[in-house]
Amino acid sequence: MSRRRAQALRSTSTGASRSNRFKDQPIDVEALECIELFASLLVRFQFPRAKAVEHFADCMQRLPPELGVYTATDDDFPGNIYVPAEVLTRWYGLREYVGPDGQPKPLSLRGRGYTFSSLVYGIDPNADAEQVLTYLIKIRAVAQVGNRYAARQRKALHRITTRTLRTFNFKATLALLRAAERNVREGRPLEYQTATYGSVPQSRLDDFRAAMSRLADTTLVSADEAMLRETNSSPAGSRAVPLTFGAYLSETRPLRSLLAKRPQASTRKKAPR
Numbered sequence: 722m723s724r725r726r727a728q729a730l731r732s733t734s735t736g737a738s739r740s741n742r743f744k745d746q747p748i749d750v751e752a753l754e755c756i757e758l759f760a761s762l763l764v765r766f767q768f769p770r771a772k773a774v775e776h777f778a779d780c781m782q783r784l785p786p787e788l789g790v791y792t793a794t795d796d797d798f799p800g801n802i803y804v805p806a807e808v809l810t811r812w813y814g815l816r817e818y819v820g821p822d823g824q825p826k827p828l829s830l831r832g833r834g835y836t837f838s839s840l841v842y843g844i845d846p847n848a849d850a851e852q853v854l855t856y857l858i859k860i861r862a863v864a865q866v867g868n869r870y871a872a873r874q875r876k877a878l879h880r881i882t883t884r885t886l887r888t889f890n891f892k893a894t895l896a897l898l899r900a901a902e903r904n905v906r907e908g909r910p911l912e913y914q915t916a917t918y919g920s921v922p923q924s925r926l927d928d929f930r931a932a933m934s935r936l937a938d939t940t941l942v943s944a945d946e947a948m949l950r951e952t953n954s955s956p957a958g959s960r961a962v963p964l965t966f967g968a969y970l971s972e973t974r975p976l977r978s979l980l981a982k983r984p985q986a987s988t989r990k991k992a993p994r
Contacts, residue, residue: 751895758898765905783980791883798856798879800848802888805857806877807844808837813875814949827869830854837870875942896965930970937968 838850857863862874944966
């Protein structure tokens, strides 16, 4: 979506049916994309447009305000939560940051040559290197050794706060919607695959979740390394397409509605005059 189009959408009137408590709040560009992708999938599957619009508006009105509220904690990473993980990926995968033994080199925070700051800058020039380093130390992915810092974990084991979890869940939803819409638009079931229709006894569910999580970890590390190789091998100035590779486990459960109940119309009879 172009920036100009996003600005136009943000400035569009929300209509009389929208509650005043949401008025004039801007919508993030990715949130707009998420809504458009979901709407396009509904239309492609021939769901009635008017009913879909009516139900979506009703849901937005009736979802309780507290769903959008969370309390910030000291474990929240204030910057882009994806930068610390990418730091570990490149620290373990780029030859300039890896020693002769194949392990990540200990790095100084700043200075000449390859440093922790130069590593962060190569990912996001606007990121605060000290902030990223402090976070990685906090989650025990990095340790200080003298006046240098050594990587200890290949994977960022984030402390899952409400803010972090909501960010991850939204990004995963957006990525899956992108893949699903592209598959339908181009008529090819290639960009995601699923293993479905299994069932697990309730007593085994926790163990099964853990086993799938370990399997996903192995797959994701391999995909991460492959994407890093492709990124580094791209010729300078060539067109690159940002990619996301993910794994998910979906459980079918009875729907528990989050919507607030509609107020009941008063049935009390008026007293005669």
